Amino acid sequence: MEIESLFGGIYKNRICLVTGDTGFKGSWLVYWLQRMGAKVVGYALEPITSPNHYSLLERNYISIKGDITDYQKLSKVFSKHQPEIVFHLAAQALVRYSYQNTAETYNTNVMGTVNIFEISKNTGSVKAIVNVTSDKCYDNKEWIWGYRENDAMGGHDPYSASKGCAELITSSYQKSFFNGNEKLLASGRAGNVIGGGDWSSDRLIPDIIKSVENQTSVEIRNPFATRPWQHVLEPLSGYLLLGWNLLLGKKEYAEGWNFGPNLDNNLKVNEVVNKAEKYWDKIKYRVSTDIGTHHEANLLMLDCSKANKLLKWDPIWDFNITIEKTILWYKDYIENNQINTENDLISFIEHAKNKDAIWI
Numbered sequence: 385m386e387i388e389s390l391f392g393g394i395y396k397n398r399i400c401l402v403t404g405d406t407g408f409k410g411s412w413l414v415y416w417l418q419r420m421g422a423k424v425v426g427y428a429l430e431p432i433t434s435p436n437h438y439s440l441l442e443r444n445y446i447s448i449k450g451d452i453t454d455y456q457k458l459s460k461v462f463s464k465h466q467p468e469i470v471f472h473l474a475a476q477a478l479v480r481y482s483y484q485n486t487a488e489t490y491n492t493n494v495m496g497t498v499n500i501f502e503i504s505k506n507t508g509s510v511k512a513i514v515n516v517t518s519d520k521c522y523d524n525k526e527w528i529w530g531y532r533e534n535d536a537m538g539g540h541d542p543y544s545a546s547k548g549c550a551e552l553i554t555s556s557y558q559k560s561f562f563n564g565n566e567k568l569l570a571s572g573r574a575g576n577v578i579g580g581g582d583w584s585s586d587r588l589i590p591d592i593i594k595s596v597e598n599q600t601s602v603e604i605r606n607p608f609a610t611r612p613w614q615h616v617l618e619p620l621s622g623y624l625l626l627g628w629n630l631l632l633g634k635k636e637y638a639e640g641w642n643f644g645p646n647l648d649n650n651l652k653v654n655e656v657v658n659k660a661e662k663y664w665d666k667i668k669y670r671v672s673t674d675i676g677t678h679h680e681a682n683l684l685m686l687d688c689s690k691a692n693k694l695l696k697w698d699p700i701w702d703f704n705i706t707i708e709k710t711i712l713w714y715k716d717y718i719e720n721n722q723i724n725t726e727n728d729l730i731s732f733i734e735h736a737k738n739k740d741a742i743w744i
């Protein structure tokens with residue numbers, strides 16, 4: 385399969401800066417970019433979990449360790465490597481952690497984003513910036529409808545508020561600085577992402593996997609919370625599609641875009657665990673009586689009609705394939721020491737081909 389020709393071949397030999405390359409989504413994005421022949425430069429903190437997907441993959445790119453709040457260091461990276469496109473994924477990405485480390489969360493997610501935009505503004509080589517925020521950027525009204533891109537920003541917990549802020553900053557930079565044809569900025573708002581290689585705290589799939597490793601039952605805190613679950617490759621296909629359009633100078637794409645599953649993949653936590661159990665009989669769970677002291681959203685869905693109609697982006701895998709690929713990735717890693725990242729990427733691309741995805 386000719387992977388280099390995906391997305392019109394735009395990424396081949398292209399210098400792409402990926403912040404957050406040591407994280408879950410960043411490590412998958414770098415893997416995909418490298419398979420398309422991109423020249424990747426990563427910028428992030430050292431990975432904090434062990435194991436982690438970044439360290440398990442063979443690396444053949446420049447991966448710089450630094451803090452995005454360190455303006456001077458970040459500036460030097462831009463001037464030395466002269467990226468043409470920036471995928472900004474570095475963030476403090478955990479809701480529960482944000483309650484204990486609130487200032488750090490705002491500093492990283494808000495001022496870190498300002499730093500990326502400021503330096504991009506001052507670096508001539510940068511033509512396109514894709515800012516990764518979250519479905520949690522919306523003012524959550526706990527209603528049954530999916531949020532649209534023109535709904536109000538908000539955020540109850542510090543993490544969500546920081547992503548709402550990052551969106552407001554994006555909008556301001558789009559209007560004030562990136563409004564010509566020289567540099568284009570867009571944001572991607574994705575839902576709950578799953579897939580192999582995530583060992584973060586307080587996330588459902590990593591919690592399930594850690595309990596299998598410890599031979600215990602996973603405690604489910606909020607069994608009836610509904611979330612837009614999707615495989616990590618889905619939003620990444622959206623970010624890459626956005627990047628392609630921005631690099632071609634298409635100004636109409638320099639906006640905010642939701643990337644989420646079809647409505648029938650908005651499942652409750654207990655439904656996800658029930659499906660996960662089918663692929664690995666070692667998964668056991670019980671519902672926790674401790675619901676915690678901090679507020680967590682119960683109902684959160686995205687309306688992705690804008691991305692479906694205008695960007696021609698569509699999800700590739702339904703939830704059954706998504707959970708199968710996810711659980712089998714960990715099962716193969718834990719039982720056979722095998723990493724399925726390449727197989728999952730190829731399978732995703734093949735399914736996308738069958739679906740006539742625009743980026744094929």
Ligand SMILES: NC(=O)c1ccc[n+]([C@@H]2O[C@H](COP(=O)([O-])OP(=O)(O)OC[C@H]3O[C@@H](n4cnc5c(N)ncnc54)[C@H](O)[C@@H]3O)[C@@H](O)[C@H]2O)c1
Nearest residue numbers: 404406407408409428429451452473474475477518576577
């Ligand atoms: N995982 C999800 O379900 C999900 C859903 C919606 C949005 N997102 C967003 O996607 C992006 C990536 O999320 P993830 O799941 O890969 O998170 P992750 O925690 O696995 O990775 C975060 C990355 O950011 C880096 N980072 C954190 N603070 C930094 C700092 N101060 N300076 C430099 N680098 C720093 C980390 O080193 C790591 O590489 C984040 O912006 C997150 O908010 C994630």
